[in-house]
Each structure stands twice: as structure tokens, then as C-alpha cells.
Amino acid sequence: MDLKEWFASRQKRKELQENIKLPLTTEDYCALWTQCFQCRELLYTKDLRANLQVCPKCQYHFRVGALDRIDQIADPGSFVELDAEMTSADPLNFFDTEAYAKRQKEACRKSGLKEAVLTGICAIDSQPVALGAMDFGHFGGSMGSVVGEKVTRLAEEATNNKIPLIVVSSSGGARMQEGILSLMQMAKTSSALKSYHEAGGLYISILAEPTFGGVTASFAMLGDLVIAEPGARIGFAGRRVIEQTIRQKLPADFQTAEYLLKHGQVDMVVERARLKEVLSRLVSFHDVNQAGKNAADANGAGENNRNGAVKSEQLAK
Amino acid sequence: MDLKEWFASRQKRKELQENIKLPLTTEDYCALWTQCFQCRELLYTKDLRANLQVCPKCQYHFRVGALDRIDQIADPGSFVELDAEMTSADPLNFFDTEAYAKRQKEACRKSGLKEAVLTGICAIDSQPVALGAMDFGHFGGSMGSVVGEKVTRLAEEATNNKIPLIVVSSSGGARMQEGILSLMQMAKTSSALKSYHEAGGLYISILAEPTFGGVTASFAMLGDLVIAEPGARIGFAGRRVIEQTIRQKLPADFQTAEYLLKHGQVDMVVERARLKEVLSRLVSFHDVNQAGKNAADANGAGENNRNGAVKSEQLAK
Amino acid sequence: MASTEKKIVPLEFEQPLAVLAQQIEALERQLGDNPDLEGDIDRLQEQYNLLKKSLYVNLRPIDHLAIARHSQRPYSRDYFSLWDPQFMELHGDRKGADDAAMVGGLLNLGGINMVAVGTQKGRSIKEKQACNFGMPQPEGYRKALRLFKHADKYGLPILTLIDTPGAYPGLSAEEHNQAQAIAENLFELAGLRVPVVAVVTGEGGSGGALAIGVANRILMLEHSVYSVISPEGCASILWRSNDKVPDACQAMKMTAREILQLGVIDEVIDEPLGGAHHDHQLAARNLGEAIVRQMKSLLKMSKDEIRIDRQSKFRAFGAFAEN
């Protein structure tokens, strides 16, 4: 599907029209100075943001909010949000030391977001993609019904429009306050990805600091390609739980992106500065309209690779 | 396909008629007494054979030749051999300290067989199956072009007749004297099994003492179900080669059937006395005509399981 | 019956009952010397029966949890062999491990050939250790997946029994990508074209339970529990206190009846009074009948319908508001 077509068809959809939020801006919660978690350098917050939240001294990758993440990946002005108004219910009437309803309000106030994931359609170097970005700053990026539903709908949107799907995960896991329903979101999102997979889709999962629990054990680990950000901590069980269970000290790099790469769990670790470029090339390399089709349709190699942006210069030399 | 039908259709095939070898008898090469490899007990050879070549004292499973193996598995008189006359060529004109051609003759004389595998169609508790049995006594059970071709044809026969396939492996690996062509038999047999698999076939691979190298790394490890005989040594590389490479002593049970079971490589270890019964039940449990079909065709559970010989008695109590 | 019952280890909330039982026993011992005691015994026995009934109808969530975790509760292997003495176990993931915490094989239940898979806790100390207390490793989930695919190939319906505290939080489990193993099962189960019936028979612990729980029909035994996190984990995170486990049990709505009310499962199966551990045979018969009933109705659907049925079921889970 052509990006222009998509934008045209979108115009007809009333509920989407109401939700257009362009351009993306948000009040920053950071103060004037930020100290680097890793090298302890004091950084001017504005410079840090300009450097994609990467410490210029030690390359420590700070967490990125969903809005900033989208800005870093999507072509400027191209992101059109889906399901922007979806909010959590409280199916269990959950109360621990505080009511879930109250905690939800508090989370929204702190993050400036309605939920822990933003989803939408955008362009990457003019190639249309379905993009989701989680925000750890909202309720620890936990997956309740809304995260599950929005990711599921995004996968369905990608299936219907035959466009690549990219989700940036950053989450502490399932949202306990929604009980068994939050667990079921793991199966719901995975099921939607299964249908997307069989339709020949390309799903690139990006694992950002931190990704754990039910999110890792569902859509985050189901990418056709899986990319991790440098230094990001990624796993199923938390480090402390494991240490308590096995009564053994864990290696220092345990559950880091680099550890996962060494243990064959991610395709690549990509520094944030190169992320958009890599995504763009991966998207252009895989023709999602080709997948499942007969190779004979392509009438030879050139045609078969008409989406290929990467050209071998070496061979021509 | 019904067994009777198969036998009827077989009658029309001239080349098969010529090759009928019923009933199976062979001159035994063993002397009057045999000493058990494991417990050192001196056993009366005739008794040992009557006990399926299993030591009555320590249950050591002696190697079984292809003819005896077929007798142990097939319903009496039901085995009809395929490709009985196929013999090795000498494509490389191979000569080491002796010509391959001469070694082949010697192997035939010693084993009384034309090649290291016998293949055919038989019945197991009246259920038709394609059955292959390797003979380690012939050229170390090595796989050259004939073994590859006969196993491939057997898989094709099973595919065409929609019947289960059972192969008992016992081999030192590929036959060096046929060079690269013997290596290619691994791919040829695996490719035939891929087609059989996609046609919904049931392939039960039985690993007998010893199974190594190119046979293990092709058809022997590709069973839908994999059964090993107790104590059988099974692996890819030989124990000595590994010890020389890693300069480390290997565990005593390394590469035994029980070791493979512990390491998740085989579905079950089945003693020879129960092998036929287990095969019969596995064949009856899986409806190869059902595989790939729509469940709705079955009109309910009873029909869906009309081949099921195993009935739950407990539930009726 | 009474003699079987006596061997059963009472739970904490069953103490009043145990005390009464002891009193009855004491009186019975004196009965020979003093026949007048018979009336007292009868009265106590009546009291015992009343208490027993009222006790088991007013169970708190934490009591269900205790029953679900009772070490004499029937485990997957018990059910399989009670249903089918000829159950043929299939081992291994084909790639290096045979996880004893995940049992699977070929089962004939009520005349239906099926592939059965279940988590396994183990009863003796040795068994428990071998089974890692019912906590599978990635290799266990991959073994289950291999069996699911086997079933799909031959059109065999799938039964899963769930009784696990969860996937094992260990070093090699993380190294071998526990998360991916679970996710892949969710993904592949969604696409199967054979009927899947899942039963929570004891503890349904989080993602480690769900990894064999993406089914067309989900049943729970009366005293079983199913939750997104262990109550201990929930209490420690939300209340920062290990004393608040009963509150966590309450808050999470993890009992069979509550989960039924939330619409996540299809049926609650009654257990023998006091719990399945009081009568394995009866528990197996009740559960077996329910499974066969569900399987029979599912086997009427076409392969496509089966898959759509399962995917639609999970598609609907969730509670949210749109503007």
C-alpha cells in the first residue's frame, strides 16, 4: 500500500481524524541538568535530548519516552496516532494500598500520556510502517488491557495494509492490577502476530531499557527481526528474583543487550544514532508484498528486488 | 490403503514378483555358544536367538541382522522385499589397500546380503507399513548409493501408498569408498522424507546398536517418533574422535540410548521384547490418512479415532 | 473412605476439622470400655460433617491456594495414568534436554486419541527436585511445542494440564531465552488447527502457565487458581510485605469461580469434598468426563473453525474504554 493512499483512506475515517496529533510536542519533565547513570557526568538536559538521550561521553543510552521515540524514528510530521483515546478500565476493582483507579490518574499526570504505549502509522524514509512505542514512564510500561489491545490493533492494521510493523518495547511486564486479564494480553498480542506472520508481514521488534516479564514473553520476542539498544536490560524474570531463587551471583552483564546478543537472542544491537537508518534499510530489504507470492511473478532478479535500496557498489568496480 | 489391496496391486508388478523371498530364513553365522558382551555369561546361541538376541541374564541387547529384525517386527510371512537385486557400483574405482569391488564381494559373502539395508512392505498386527532394516554385519552398515536409493524408494513407496514408514538404523556412517556420492545420500534420503512428511506420513525411526555419522545425521534422526534400543550407542562423531579433539574423558554412558533419552533426543527407549507391540500401537494411534485432512470430515470424535486401538478402560469404571 | 482420608495431611484452615476428627478417634478408642460414648461420638460426627460442609463452601482465596498446592493433589502424570494405563510418554525437545517438569505423550481418553501435555510437580523430595517443583525451563516449553506440532500434523486434539508455580527463574533459563520459548508457544498455539482443551488442575502461575494454556476451552478445577503473578510476588511488590499474601489472593481474583466470572474460562469442574487429593479416582473421572464432553463438541468443527474459535476467544479478552 502506498503511503499516499493510506493517508487518503485515513481521511475518511472519522475516529482517526479526531485523533490527529501533529506535530508531536510534549512538555519535558527533565530539569536543566541530568547526571549520567553510568559515567556520572553532569549533562545539560537540552544537549542530552538533542543527542537522542545518549550520553555523549560514555554512550549510555538513557530511557526514551514514547513521544521522543516516535520523533526519532518517524519522518517528521508523518506519525498519525491510532486509538489515542483508549483508556484503562478497572475490571477487578483492584485495591492494594491504593485504588488502581487512583494510580492510573497519577500515572497519566506523571507521564502526560493516557497509556503505556503509543501506536500509529508513519513513514520511515517515505516507507509506510505501523509503529508502536512503549513508555516506561507510564505505570512502568506495564501491559494491561489497553497496551494489549492497542498492540493487537496495530498488528491488525499492519496486516490489513500489508505494511511492516515496528514495536519499541520498554516495560516491567504485565499489569498486576488487571489480574488474569493482563496475562491474557500476552496471548492476544501473540495471536495477532501469528496472523500477521502468516500474511507475510515483517515485524521488527526493538528492545529498549528495560524490557521484562509478560512483554518480553510475548510480542517483544516475536520479531522476525529483533534489535536491542546498547546496554538495555532485557529478560523474563527479574535479576533479583533469579538471585534469590538460585542463591548465586549473576554475571555483571547478565540480561544486557550485549549478553543477549552473545546468547543468540537478538539479531543485532544497534546504537540509537543509527536506529532509524537500520530500520529504513531493513524495511526496504524485505518486500512484504512479495512474501507468500510466487517468485515467477517477479520476472527476474531486478524486478524481484525492486524495493531493494541497497546496491552493491563493490561488484561494479 | 488396505493391505489386501496392496498385495493385489503388487501381483501386477513383475519386478516385485521375481523378488519374493518368503519365508525369510538364513544360515546363521553364530557358533553354538555366544558369550555376553556385557555380563560375560556363556549363552546357548539358539536360546539367545529365541530370546530376540537379548541376554536373558543382563538384558544386553545384541546386534540383530536385517533378516532377524524383520522377523521380529513383521507379521509372519507378510514381508515382501523391494529392490532386492540392487547392488553397488564403484563410481570412483576406489582402491585403498584393496579394491572396493573386492571388499564388496567379501561383505556379501560374510553377511549373506546384497547390501546393508533390506526394505519392503509388511504388516504389523495386520496394519500395512513400509519397513527398512539395516544390517551392521554388511560393510559396517555403511551408507553408499544403494542404501540411499533403497531408503529413498521406501519413503516414496510409503508416500504413494499412504502407509507408515519404519526404518531400523544400524550403521557406522557413510561409505567412504563411494566418496562424495555417499555424502549426497544424506540429502537424497532427507529430501524424500520431507516430501513424505508433507504428505502427512508417519515415520518411526528406530536406532539400534550402533548408529553413527551420516546415517544418524540424515534419516535416522528425522523420525516423527524416534525410538532407541536399550544400550544402543548412537551419535554423530565417534567417541574416540571426540576424545582426541576435546582431550577430555567422556562420561561412561555417553552416546548410549539412555543418555540420548536424558538429553531429549529420542522419544522413548524400548526393550526389544516390547518393540513390535509399541510399533503396532503407535501405528494404530496415528491415522496417516487423517493427517492433512479436515477434522470436520471425521464426523465427531469416534470417527476421528476409528483407527485407535487403545481404549481407556479406567474412565468406564 | 475414612481410612483414606486419615492419611491426608490437613491444611492450616482445616485444623478445626482435624481437631474434631482427633476427638472422635479418641472417643472411639474408649468405646469398648464405655459403650455410653456412642451418642457423643454420633453428635461429634454430625458436627464434623456440618463443619466440613460449611468450611468448604466458605473458603477464602488463600484456602483455595492452599488446596491447589496440596502435595497430595493429583498431578498430570496421575491423571494420565488413571485415564489411560497405556499412556505412551514421549520425551525430549530433540535438541538437548528432556524437561521433567513438562510431561507429554499419547493419551486415549474416553475413546479419543489425543496428545496430552502437562506440567509435573513430583511428590517425593527426589521427584520434586527432578521436576524442579513443577517449574519448566525453556526446554520444557519447546518439548511441549514439539508435541503440539505433532498433534497438529496428525489431526490429534490436544489436552493440556496446568499446575505450575510458573516458569523457572534461573540463570540458564534466561540464557536459553525463556521469554522467547513462552512467546513462541503462545504464537504457535494460536495457529493450531486441532482442538485444544486446557485445564488448570492446581496452580496456574503466570506466563509459565499460559504457555500451554492458549486453548479453545479452558477449564479450572474447583480449588485451582490462576493468576498473572504469584500471590507472594504480588504482595511483595504492591504491599512490600510477605504478610499480605491473603490480601493479594483476594485482590487478584484468582480463584476458579472468579476467573469464570471474568469470562476467561469456560467451566469450573467440581472436586471431591475437601479437594481432589481426597479422591484421585473420582477427581480423574469427573475431569475426564468434562474433557471428553468438550472435545466431542470441538471435534464437530472444521479445522479452520477450530483455529478461528481459539483466536476469537483470546481476541476478546480485555477491559478498556474508548473515549
Add this chain to the structure above:
Amino acid sequence: MASTEKKIVPLEFEQPLAVLAQQIEALERQLGDNPDLEGDIDRLQEQYNLLKKSLYVNLRPIDHLAIARHSQRPYSRDYFSLWDPQFMELHGDRKGADDAAMVGGLLNLGGINMVAVGTQKGRSIKEKQACNFGMPQPEGYRKALRLFKHADKYGLPILTLIDTPGAYPGLSAEEHNQAQAIAENLFELAGLRVPVVAVVTGEGGSGGALAIGVANRILMLEHSVYSVISPEGCASILWRSNDKVPDACQAMKMTAREILQLGVIDEVIDEPLGGAHHDHQLAARNLGEAIVRQMKSLLKMSKDEIRIDRQSKFRAFGAFAEN
């Protein structure tokens, strides 16, 4: 050219050539003092060129083996980066390991997007150890399989480069079912519906080579070898002697031209004089052109034709008599 050549470590059979080169060099050093030497130098140079040409047209099988194993020979990673400086490597089997002896990723060669997979030997001691001297473990074959399936999904053709002594004969390799890993690759490669081109670039060692070698078109570099067992293994088993390696090389017919004659491969690709290690750029260009040519012709077939083409090719291998 001469200066590049000098850095190259000569092989044993190249010693006469090396001696001549040293003599020429010595005379050249004296040339300033004694201009009369120029004629001698020219004569020696001519002799050198003649010897070089005759040497490389009369290579024994063992000489090809030596060239195939030359530590300066280009490896998979060299070819990938020479062909496509933007080659995107994809790591891991997703289940616990990233075998460095098996390299794979997304390659654009001659304008064709493809998935490329190759064994990798490593050049420095450290690299060699990391790459296990080019001997993959089961995890390496499973990583390759993952990439093959990725290619199949997106209709991307597959290129494999083979240069391995074989699969690693180790303890954990056996534990993790090396045999099954290889067998599964043979099985799955047979079923792929995208073009597969395999090239033996160095050593084609047994099942460990074949596991990425079930292709529609199989090419071999001029000095590469391909055999069912290593010549050392063959000599030790059949001759019971390590001195008989040259005889084993001869007997097994393992050189590119011999394998072509046996009908197992489709094409032999010329190498720069003396072997690919003398000119990586030229070797890569020649090979790249051959691959692109083969790929283009394969891409004209339908997906079904591609699969049938591959399966038919392997179906035909074998030499036997029927009665």
C-alpha cells in the same frame, strides 16, 4: 602485485618458486653495484613465470587441499563485505547461542537482495578460536536454519558459502544433537521454495558442509575440495596410517574438477593464479559474477519449480546396479 604476493605465506609445494623468488630478490639488491646482473634477473624471472604456470596446472589433490586450507584464503566474511559493504549481519539461533563459526545476514549482490550464510574460520589466533576453526556446533546449524526460513518467508534467494573441516566433534555438540541439527537442515533445505546457490570456497567437510549445501546450484572454487570424510580421517581408517593422506586425497576424488566430473556440482570457478588468497578482490569479483548469473537464471522459475529442481537434483545422485 609483486609486493602483495610477497606477503603471502608459501605452501610446501610452492617451495621451488619461493627459492627462485629469493634469488631474484638477492640479485635485485646487488643491482646497484653491478648493473650487469639485469640479464640474469630477467632470465630468472622468466624461469619463475614458467615454473609458476606449470606448477599450478599440475597440482596434485593434496596441493589443492593445501591451497583450500591456506590461512590467507578469503573467508565468508571477506566475500560478504567485498560484495556488499553494507552487509547486515543477523545473529543467533534465538535459543541460547550465536555460533561464530556460522555467519549469516542480509546481502545485496549485484543488485539482488538475498540471505547469505557461510561457515567462518577466522584468521588471527583469537578469531580462529572464537570461530572454532570453522567447525560449527548444532547451534550454528540451527542459526542457519532460522535464516533459511526467514529467506523462504520473504522470497529472498539464499547463498551459502562452505569452508569448514566439518561439524565440531565435541561433547556438548553431541549433547545438543549435532546429528539432528544437520539432518533437519537437509530436510528443510529440500523443501524451500526460494533459489539456493551453494559455493564450496575452501574445505567442504562432510555432513557439516552438506548441512548448508542442499542447493539448486552448487559451485566450487578451482582449488576447493569437497569430501565425505576428511582425508586424514580416511587415511587413518582405511590405511591405518597418517602418512597416507595424499593417497586418501587421490582416492576420494575430492577436487573441484573431479566432483564436477562426478556430476555433483554445476560449475568450477577459476581462481587467481596460485589461489584466491593471492587476490581477494579478483576472487570475489569472479565468484560474485558467477553467483549473480546463476541466481538470475533461477529467479526465472516459479517457487514450485525451484523446489522440484532442487529435489530432483539430489534425487538423481548415486551409482548402483539393478540386477
